[in-house]
Structure formats: C-alpha cells, structure tokens
Amino acid sequence: MAAAPMIELWRGGLLESQHAGHAVIWGPGGIEAAWGDPDAVIFPRSSCKMIQALPLVESGAADAFGLTPRQLALSCASHQGAEIHTRAVSDWLEALGLGEADLRCGSHLPYDSAASQALVCSDTAPCQIHNNCSGKHSGFLTLNRHLRGGSEYVELDHPVQRAVREASEDVTGMTAPGYGIDGCSAPNFATTTAGLARAMAFFAAANPEGTAREAAAARLTRAMAAFPEMVAGEGRACTALMRAMGGKVAVKTGAEAVFVAILPDQKRGIALKITDGATRASEAAITALLIRLGALEAADPVAQRYLTPPQVNRRGIVTGEMRLAPGFG
Amino acid sequence: MAAAPMIELWRGGLLESQHAGHAVIWGPGGIEAAWGDPDAVIFPRSSCKMIQALPLVESGAADAFGLTPRQLALSCASHQGAEIHTRAVSDWLEALGLGEADLRCGSHLPYDSAASQALVCSDTAPCQIHNNCSGKHSGFLTLNRHLRGGSEYVELDHPVQRAVREASEDVTGMTAPGYGIDGCSAPNFATTTAGLARAMAFFAAANPEGTAREAAAARLTRAMAAFPEMVAGEGRACTALMRAMGGKVAVKTGAEAVFVAILPDQKRGIALKITDGATRASEAAITALLIRLGALEAADPVAQRYLTPPQVNRRGIVTGEMRLAPGFG
Numbered sequence: 122m123a124a125a126p127m128i129e130l131w132r133g134g135l136l137e138s139q140h141a142g143h144a145v146i147w148g149p150g151g152i153e154a155a156w157g158d159p160d161a162v163i164f165p166r167s168s169c170k171m172i173q174a175l176p177l178v179e180s181g182a183a184d185a186f187g188l189t190p191r192q193l194a195l196s197c198a199s200h201q202g203a204e205i206h207t208r209a210v211s212d213w214l215e216a217l218g219l220g221e222a223d224l225r226c227g228s229h230l231p232y233d234s235a236a237s238q239a240l241v242c243s244d245t246a247p248c249q250i251h252n253n254c255s256g257k258h259s260g261f262l263t264l265n266r267h268l269r270g271g272s273e274y275v276e277l278d279h280p281v282q283r284a285v286r287e288a289s290e291d292v293t294g295m296t297a298p299g300y301g302i303d304g305c306s307a308p309n310f311a312t313t314t315a316g317l318a319r320a321m322a323f324f325a326a327a328n329p330e331g332t333a334r335e336a337a338a339a340r341l342t343r344a345m346a347a348f349p350e351m352v353a354g355e356g357r358a359c360t361a362l363m364r365a366m367g368g369k370v371a372v373k374t375g376a377e378a379v380f381v382a383i384l385p386d387q388k389r390g391i392a393l394k395i396t397d398g399a400t401r402a403s404e405a406a407i408t409a410l411l412i413r414l415g416a417l418e419a420a421d422p423v424a425q426r427y428l429t430p431p432q433v434n435r436r437g438i439v440t441g442e443m444r445l446a447p448g449f450g
Numbered sequence: 451m452a453a454a455p456m457i458e459l460w461r462g463g464l465l466e467s468q469h470a471g472h473a474v475i476w477g478p479g480g481i482e483a484a485w486g487d488p489d490a491v492i493f494p495r496s497s498c499k500m501i502q503a504l505p506l507v508e509s510g511a512a513d514a515f516g517l518t519p520r521q522l523a524l525s526c527a528s529h530q531g532a533e534i535h536t537r538a539v540s541d542w543l544e545a546l547g548l549g550e551a552d553l554r555c556g557s558h559l560p561y562d563s564a565a566s567q568a569l570v571c572s573d574t575a576p577c578q579i580h581n582n583c584s585g586k587h588s589g590f591l592t593l594n595r596h597l598r599g600g601s602e603y604v605e606l607d608h609p610v611q612r613a614v615r616e617a618s619e620d621v622t623g624m625t626a627p628g629y630g631i632d633g634c635s636a637p638n639f640a641t642t643t644a645g646l647a648r649a650m651a652f653f654a655a656a657n658p659e660g661t662a663r664e665a666a667a668a669r670l671t672r673a674m675a676a677f678p679e680m681v682a683g684e685g686r687a688c689t690a691l692m693r694a695m696g697g698k699v700a701v702k703t704g705a706e707a708v709f710v711a712i713l714p715d716q717k718r719g720i721a722l723k724i725t726d727g728a729t730r731a732s733e734a735a736i737t738a739l740l741i742r743l744g745a746l747e748a749a750d751p752v753a754q755r756y757l758t759p760p761q762v763n764r765r766g767i768v769t770g771e772m773r774l775a776p777g778f779g
Contacts, residue, residue, distance in 0.1 A: 132493055132631075133493075133628050133629050133640070134628060135493070135628050135630065136491075137492075137493050137630070137706055137727075138706050138707075138725060138726055138727035139725055140726050162464060162465075163466075164462075164464070226764060226765075227763060227764025229764050238570055241567055241571065242570065242571035298464070299462050299463060299464050300462050301461035301464065301770065302462065302763065302767055302769045303769070304763045304769070305763070306764070306765050309462075311462070311464055377466055377467050378467075396467060396468055397467055397469050397726035397731075398466075398728070399726055399727070399728065402726075434556060434631065434632065434633045434634070434635060435555060435556025435557060435558050435581060435633055435634060435635070436554070436555075436556035436635050437556075438635060440630060440633070
C-alpha cells in the first residue's frame with residue numbers, strides 16, 4: 122500500500138513541498154486507525170529506545186545498580202548533549218567504575234548550541250559522552266555488567282543485544298524482518314509501522330504489578346514522562362510535547378522521521394514514519410495524531426509550534442504555511 | 451501525474467527512506483526525457499538566479515558598471531558567506547557607493563564553517579552581506595541604479611522585479627501561475643518543471659552574438675561555469691560538480707530540492723524538483739542526469755560523492771547506501 126499524504130508546505134498560495142508516510146494508532150482491540158501501509162517495514166531507529174531499555178529494567182540490573190527514574194529516562198533518550206545530560210552520563214559511568222572509553226556509540230558535536238559552541242570555540246573535540254545515545258549506551262553497559270558480558274556490547278550476538286532482540290520481537294509481536302546498524306553502532310531491529318504501534322500500546326497498557334516485562338515497560342514510560350528534559354532537551358519536540366501533555370504521555374522521535382507515542386490513560390500507542398525521512402513532517406504528524414486523540418490541546422502553543430511552525434524568511438516575513446494533507450490527522 | 455521515485459536509502463539490506471520528484475531534460479526539439487509530471491507547478495527558488503540576473507546584463511547595467519565575469523557568477527550565487535564571497539560583495543557595494551544597509555535580503559549565519567565559527571566565537575551577529583543571496587541582491591542594486599528605481603527593489607511592482615518577471619515568463623515560455631516570497635524577500639515566480647527546463651535550454655542554446663537576452667544568457671552561463679567557487683563555495687555540490695565538468699556545464703541548486711543544469715555543448719537544459727524538499731536527493735538526482743547525458747563521468751569521485759554518498763555512522767561504520775530508484779537516471 123502506498124504512503125499516505127500527511128504534511129504539505131505552501132508558499133504564495135501554491136503547494137511547494139509535501140510529505141507522505143505510514144501511521145498506526147493501536148488500542149486495546151488492535152489497530153484503531155491507520156494511514157498508508159500498516160505493514161510497511163520500517164527501522165524504528167531511536168524511537169524504540171524504551172524497548173531497548175526493557176532488558177535493563179526487567180533483568181533487575183537497574184535496581185541492582187540503583188538507577189533512578191531520571192537515569193531510566195536518560196536510557197531512553199536521544200539527548201542533545203547539554204550539560205545536564207553529559208554530567209548525568211559521566212556520573213553514571215563513574216558509578217559503574219567505567220569511563221568514556223567503554224562506550225561504543227562514537228562521538229559527534231552536541232545538538233545543544235551552547236554546549237556545541239563551547240567545544241567549537243575552544244577547539245575541543247566532542248567525546249562519546251556527547252553522543253545523543255550515550256544514555257542508552259550507559260544502560261547497555263549497566264545491563265552488561267549485570268550479565269557479565271564482554272566489552273563489545275553492540276555486537277549482534279552479544280548477550281545485551283540478544284536480550285534487546287527478544288524483547289523487541291515480543292512487544293512488536295513479530296520476528297524482526299531484518300536489522301540495520303544504527304548511527305550509534307547498536308543493532309536496530311526492523312519491524313512494521315503496526316508492529317511498532319503495537320509495542321507502544323504494550324507500554325501504554327503495561328500493568329506495574331504485572332510481569333517483569335510489563336512492570337519494566339510501565340516504569341520506563343513513567344520515567345520518560347516525568348523527566349522530559351532528560352529524553353531530548355530544551356527546545357526539542359519530544360521534551361516540549363511531553364511537558365505540554367503534563368507527564369501523561371511519553372513520546373519519542375527517531376532518525377529518518379519516525380515518531381512514537383505511549384498514552385497510558387487510553388491504553389493506546391502511536392507509530393508513524395515519514396517515508397522521505399523529514400523530521401519537520403514527523404513532528405507535525407505526531408502532533409496532529411496526539412490532538413486527534415485528545416492528549417494535546419490544538420490551541421496549546423506547543424501544538425501550534427509543531428503542527429504549523431511559522432514559515433518566515435530572513436527578514437521575518439511570513440512566506441507560507443505548513444498544513445495537514447487532506448484526510449490526515 | 452504522480453512524482454516518480456528517484457532516490458532510495460537502504461540500511462541493512464532494507465529500504466529505509468525514499469524520495470520522489472519531477473524532472474525534465476529539454477533539448478533543441480523540446481522535451482527529450484521526463485520523470486514524474488513535467489507540468490507540475492514548482493517554485494524554482496534559487497535555481498533561477500541566472501534568470502533573475504538576465505535584466506542586469508541585457509539592460510546594459512552590468513557593462514555600465516564594469517561588472518566582471520566573477521561578479522556575474524556571484525550575481526547567480528547561493529554563496530556560503532566565505533571570505534571570498536563577503537569581500538567580493540562588500541567591494542561591489544562600495545563601488546556602487548552603497549552599503550550593507552541598502553540590501554533587502556536579511557541576515558543569517560554563513561554556511562561556511564570557518565566564517566560561521568569566526569562570528570559565533572566572537573559573539574558577532576551576521577549581517578546582510580553574509581546572506582547567501584547577497585550577490586544576487588548586489589546585482590539587483592546595480593540594475594536598480596541603472597533604472598533609477600526606488601530603494602525597495604524587492605517589491606513585486608518595482609521596476610527591477612517587473613523586469614525579472616518579464617524575463618522569467620519569456621524564457622520559461624509561460625505566464626507565471628503565481629509567485630512566492632523567497633527566503634531573501636525577493637519574489638520567486640512559479641513555473642513548471644518543463645518550463646524551468648525550457649529556460650535552462652534557452653541558456654544552453656543562447657547565441658552570444660544573438661539578441662540582448664541571448665547574449666546575456668550566454669555570458670551568465672559562461673561566468674557561472676568559469677567561477678564555480680563564486681556560485682556556492684568549497685565543499686558544495688554546485689561548485690564541485692561544475693569543477694568536475696571542467697567549466698563546460700553550469701548547475702544551480704535551489705531551496706526545497708530544486709536543481710538545474712545548463713549544457714551548452716548539447717544545447718540541453720535540465721530541471722528537477724524532489725517533492726519533499728530533500729537536498730540529499732536533489733544532489734543525487736542531478737548527478738544521475740548529468741551522467742546520463744555524458745556530461746559527467748560516473749567514475750569521477752565527485753559524481754560518486756553525490757550519487758552514492760557514503761552512509762557511515764559515528765564510528766565510521768558503513769550502515770547502508772543511497773541508490774537510484776528503478777527506472778530513474
């Protein structure tokens with residue numbers, strides 16, 4: 122099935138660019154709404170970090186090392202390397218008796234402008250702690266310590282990644298049709314848009330008093346929603362949207378325009394993928410679906426910021442607008 | 451007609467993201483090849499800067515002010531604000547007895563990393579001369595001086611923009627279906643993919659000894675191809691592709707994934723638009739069509755860089771590949 126038109130950019134009263142994708146809303150009864158192809162195979166990329174963190178919690182590793190909800194939120198993060206993130210990761214590694222060199226995520230300049238500027242202007246190279254995935258990797262290292270695995274914890278057959286794969290296939294309800302190597306070098310298990318939505322619905326409906334996996338899912342969802350600044354950072358969509366929803370909903374973006382949402386009050390999960398990989402469109406699309414489900418007020422300034430971001434030019438002149446495509450949202 | 455699949459991104463042996471668009475190759479006999487919808491209305495954005503510069507040359511303004519080929523190339527540029535660009539614009543404005551405040555393009559940080567870093571690390575705000583369109587606007591100011599127009603040269607009914615509209619509609623062979631305000635505040639006249647390709651073919655076939663418009667088109671094409679570093683900058687696709695083609699072809703990108711090429715030896719023009727606005731795809735697509743026409747060697751490292759840019763992660767591990775969609779290129 123073809124991708125469904127979702128987001129349009131207009132200029133001077135004419136359509137200039139457009140984005141299509143696949144989206145699924147999964148509720149207690151299964152698929153409640155879908156656009157595009159629910160069975161389209163996608164890579165969840167960083168949108169599945171809460172799935173990758175399940176073994177950390179359900180194995181008992183998180184408790185054995187006394188991880189706080191703030192750290193659990195960081196283990197699900199694509200953080201922007203601001204000081205609150207890098208300090209938290211440094212402290213975490215130190216508590217494990219490990220260091221930056223034990224990470225296997227690689228380095229890149231922080232997305233946080235102040236942190237990036239500080240490095241660039243002092244001609245200092247970023248390290249692996251600045252990597253947006255360093256919280257997830259700290260979680261991997263914590264689980265690895267618990268499992269007494271080898272140092273190369275991102276290898277496909279390593280106990281850490283075998284546990285991640287088992288959890289991913291369980292909550293998505295399907296055998297992974299394949300895997301890719303992610304930007305941070307960890308395996309990223311492919312699924313379908315419906316499979317990822319099903320996984321988010323599992324998190325939404327997870328009973329804190331249920332199985333170890335259900336309890337872990339409920340804890341991770343609460344941690345993300347309670348510490349939105351640790352999941353992304355100031356000025357980022359995930360953080361702003363979670364704050365706007367008052368800690369009742371957890372959302373997570375992934376590279377190449379994937380976005381998911383966990384709505385515990387409704388026992389619903391959302392997953393969407395913009396087929397061209399444009400973040401401007403995935404942010405608008407998830408916002409539209411959160412409004413559709415009543416989790417976010419359409420009039421909320423945060424909703425407006427991502428649903429219809431002002432299209433202004435270098436002199437502040439409004440040059441066009443972003444719109445939902447007919448039939449979407 | 452629907453957009454045609456053009457560029458695909460693969461990871462772990464699975465298709466992760468894809469880009470579709472419209473493209474037309476226009477030769478002496480008209481349309482020679484097309485993908486997607488030749489009649490799709492598009493905004494050329496910065497890809498039409500050589501069209502916007504036609505009145506500057508054909509009016510005699512360029513000669514009256516002794517503009518060099520290097521300056522003509524800059525008048526067609528989306529430069530990256532490196533020192534060679536900002537110095538050239540400053541000198542040009544000074545020669546006109548004008549200054550930065552006479553520009554109407556607005557300010558933004560230079561795309562050139564060294565220039566951007568110098569401003570950021572010295573806490574200096576960028577000025578309008580850093581704007582990637584400041585060369586085009588210097589051309590507008592030069593024409594305006596010649597026409598003795600008012601200071602607001604970006605207004606739709608200003609003599610400068612009326613001249614640009616007349617030239618645009620003439621070379622595209624159609625009345626503009628509308629216009630938008632561009633990032634630099636100048637009107638950007640809509641056309642179709644076929645209309646933009648027709649315009650590029652006009653430039654390609656223009657006789658230097660022909661009409662004032664033909665002579666101007668031939669001069670601008672030669673200037674762009676002769677000074678590729680002035681049209682964009684080091685490390686940019688336009689500059690690298692023109693260098694790789696040894697000054698025989700002029701190419702120009704535009705915002706929201708438009709790309710055009712002028713091939714004088716073949717009297718052919720190319721225009722393409724990726725409907726989602728992704729530059730990674732427009733750069734790969736124009737490279738594929740330049741190779742198709744024999745203007746660029748497929749084995750050329752520059753061709754490889756834009757046709758199949760290495761998909762590597764933070765640790766330099768190859769994670770996937772970019773491919774042409776079946777039936778394109």
